[in-house]
């Protein structure tokens with residue numbers, strides 16, 4: 001059978017790659033203007049990192065309360081077609097139009113009949129680390145990714161599945177389908193927006209901090225998850241022994257402003273998200289001490305400095321010191337060796353019972369390989385390079401391809417939304433000029 005007969009070509013005005021807050025915002029803007037959008041997300045759900053956050057600085061608004069209406073509006077808009085667990089492939093420009101294929105990966109669950117009832121999940125005997133709780137707890141091999149996933153459909157992780165058949169028997173809709181195969185569907189669009197976001201710095205690269213070896217050293221996304229209502233435990237706990245911590249340290253600039261790990265730039269959000277988390281930890285554990293070890297506090301946005309000062313006045317201790325090394329004691333407590341910058345840089349140690357690494361943001365540059373005859377230039381830090389950072393920040397080196405959000409560099413959510421607004425306006429203007 002010819003490919004054309006198997007899967008008819010999808011024709012839309014714009015392809016948006018990445019369904020985080022940047023991709024959702026850009027898609028909605030374009031859809032509201034009357035353009036048709038194909039939104040492709042490589043994960044099982046749209047939402048990106050924002051849907052996993054607790055609250056947002058400096059207002060402490062609930063992140064999911066802002067994210068879920070946006071996700072829902074995106075999924076219900078008649079001009080937007082969302083394809084999750086899918087990736088764009090072999091994109092090429094020909095006669096002013098972009099063509100390529102969307103690879104739809106099998107979730108081994110029939111999307112039309114699955115009701116998201118989770119009966120499959122209940123009976124599944126396999127437990128593996130849950131990537132949506134940043135490996136703090138386990139999940140089943142067949143599972144709903146997270147409580148507000150969109151679409152709220154089960155997905156079967158074939159690599160972990162033991163083929164016991166329990167989920168097939170339990171599913172009242174007969175939705176488990178082991179026969180699914182990857183599908184390639186051709187598409188054609190007039191413009192593309194890259195909203196592929198960022199990666200978290202891999203804290204294992206900072207070997208002297210022993211992330212992944214010392215159980216009570218966690219990263220900031222793991223703390224975000226401990227602070228949300230759908231948290232993995234019933235309180236903020238030390239993963240090592242399940243004890244409530246009472247003396248927590250934050251290590252700022254873990255993997256940012258650090259040439260030794262290949263990331264010399266400031267991640268722009270770590271100071272503020274750590275200050276935010278410190279306030280939330282004090283709310284969750286009123287008796288706990290919180291210390292933030294920093295190089296500089298960069299509270300550059302509107303209301304940020306006041307938020308920082310408020311946090312200090314609540315009793316969070318700010319210590320200007322660069323952490324050189326973390327050691328573990330037998331009881332799981334951690335000894336931090338640092339340079340006490342305000343006291344002449346002398347070496348000091350301090351003991352804490354839990355350490356949160358304020359990990360930086362790194363570039364997610366993989367998408368450029370999907371373009372066949374268009375070069376998407378990257379900057380020296382591997383983020384998508386704007387054609388002109390000052391006057392055209394959403395334009396890339398390829399005409400008709402725009403970039404939004406943290407795909408272009410570290411930024412917080414309000415700046416991501418502004419950047420997505422810019423990219424969607426540029427894409428709309430470009431398409432109008434084609435007509």
Ligand SMILES: Cc1cc2nc3c(=O)[nH]c(=O)nc-3n(C[C@H](O)[C@H](O)[C@H](O)COP(=O)(O)OP(=O)(O)OC[C@H]3O[C@@H](n4cnc5c(N)ncnc54)[C@H](O)[C@@H]3O)c2cc1C
Pocket residue numbers: 017018019020021022023040041042043046047048049050053055056057086087088195196197198199200220221224269273276359364366367404405406407411412413414416
């Ligand atoms: C611990 C922590 C706490 C934070 N707290 C705050 C806060 O309180 N306030 C604030 O303003 N900011 C905060 N931030 C920053 C915030 O997370 C970002 O500003 C925001 O999430 C950026 O959104 P984005 O859409 O650009 O990227 P992302 O959220 O990374 O979304 C990108 C999406 O693209 C998808 N994708 C990637 N590659 C492909 C591909 N090839 N094909 C298809 N899909 C793809 C990804 O799966 C993802 O869904 C925090 C960051 C961290 C690390």
